[in-house]
Amino acid sequence: MTPSDSIPPIVLAETACFFDVDGTLAGIETRPEWVTIPGDIKQALCDLSAAAGGALALVSGRPVAELDSLSAPLRGPAAGVHGAERRDARGAFHRVALSGTIATALARELKQAIAAFDGCHVEEKGVAFALHYRQGEHYRDRILALAQDMVTRYPELVLQPGKCVVELKPAGVDKGAAIAAFMQEPPFVGRTPLFIGDDLTDEAGFKQVNALQGISIKVGPGTTVARYHLDDVSQVHRWILTLAKQQENHFIKTKNSVGEGL
Numbered sequence: 001m002t003p004s005d006s007i008p009p010i011v012l013a014e015t016a017c018f019f020d021v022d023g024t025l026a027g028i029e030t031r032p033e034w035v036t037i038p039g040d041i042k043q044a045l046c047d048l049s050a051a052a053g054g055a056l057a058l059v060s061g062r063p064v065a066e067l068d069s070l071s072a073p074l075r076g077p078a079a080g081v082h083g084a085e086r087r088d089a090r091g092a093f094h095r096v097a098l099s100g101t102i103a104t105a106l107a108r109e110l111k112q113a114i115a116a117f118d119g120c121h122v123e124e125k126g127v128a129f130a131l132h133y134r135q136g137e138h139y140r141d142r143i144l145a146l147a148q149d150m151v152t153r154y155p156e157l158v159l160q161p162g163k164c165v166v167e168l169k170p171a172g173v174d175k176g177a178a179i180a181a182f183m184q185e186p187p188f189v190g191r192t193p194l195f196i197g198d199d200l201t202d203e204a205g206f207k208q209v210n211a212l213q214g215i216s217i218k219v220g221p222g223t224t225v226a227r228y229h230l231d232d233v234s235q236v237h238r239w240i241l242t243l244a245k246q247q248e249n250h251f252i253k254t255k256n257s258v259g260e261g262l
C-alpha cells in the first residue's frame with residue numbers, strides 16, 4: 001500500500017499509542033550512544049501518555065533500560081530489542097531467552113570477526129546483536145555475509161536488517177508480536193492502535209496495527225505497508241507537539257465548561 005492521506009484526528013482516550021525511537025522520535029546519529037530525544041518531545045510524550053490513560057509504549061530495537069534513560073521522565077510500558085523484552089503496564093517484565101551459552105559464544109565470535117572491519121562495531125543487547133557499519137559502509141556485504149553465516153550456525157537467531165546495521169535477534173520476535181501482546185492487556189485493550197516508525201523492523205508493527213484497523217505511520221522514504229506518512233523526524237516532532245497542544249486545549253475547554261455549570 002502507498003501511504004497517502006493525512007493522518008486522521010486522534011482521540012487519545014480511545015487510542016493505544018506505540019512509538020519507535022531511532023529515526024522516529026530521535027534523529028539518526030553516527031553512533032547509537034549519541035542519540036537524544038528533545039526535552040519538549042519527552043514532556044509531550046508524558047502528557048500524551050497521561051491523556052491516553054497510560055496506553056502509550058515505546059517499541060524499539062534498543063533494550064528497555066536504554067529507552068528509559070533516553071526518554072526520562074517517561075517510564076511506562078515499553079518493548080525493547082525488537083520485542084525480545086517487554087515491560088507491561090503493571091511493570092512486569094517478559095523476556096525471551098537464548099538457550100545455553102549461545103549469547104556468550106556469539107558475542108565472542110562477532111567481536112573477533114568485526115575487529116577486521118575498520119569503523120564497524122558490535123552492539124551487544126543480551127539476546128540480540130547489532131552489527132553496525134555506518135562508519136564502514138564499504139564493509140556492508142562482508143558484514144551481511146558474517147551475519148548470514150552466524151544465523152546459519154545458530155538457527156535460534158534470525159536477521160533483522162536496518163539502517164546501516166544488520167541485527168541478529170531471536171526467531172519469532174518482532175514488533176508486531178510485541179504490539180499484539182500489549183493490545184491484549186489493560187490499558188491498551190479495546191483501543192485503536194497507532195504505531196509510528198521509520199525502519200524495516202517497524203513493518204511487522206505496521207502489519208499488526210493494520211490488522212486491527214489501526215493507524216500505521218511510516219516516517220521517511222521506503223516501501224511500506226503503513227497507511228500514513230510523515231517526511232522526517234522534525235515532522236514527527238511537530239505532529240506530537242500539535243497533538244499534545246490539542247489535548248491541553250481540550251482539557252482547558254472541558255474544565256471551563258464544567259466550571260460554567262457550577
Ligand SMILES: O=P(O)(O)OC[C@H]1O[C@H](O[C@H]2O[C@H](CO)[C@@H](O)[C@H](O)[C@H]2O)[C@H](O)[C@@H](O)[C@@H]1O
Pocket residue numbers: 020021022023027028029030031032033035059060061062123130132134162163164165167199201
Ligand atoms: O527500533 P528503533 O528504535 O528504531 O531502533 C533500531 C536500532 O537503532 C539504533 O541503530 C540505529 O540508530 C543509530 C543512532 O542513530 C545509528 O547510528 C545506527 O546506524 C542505526 O542502525 C540502535 O543502535 C539499535 O540497537 C536499534 O536496534
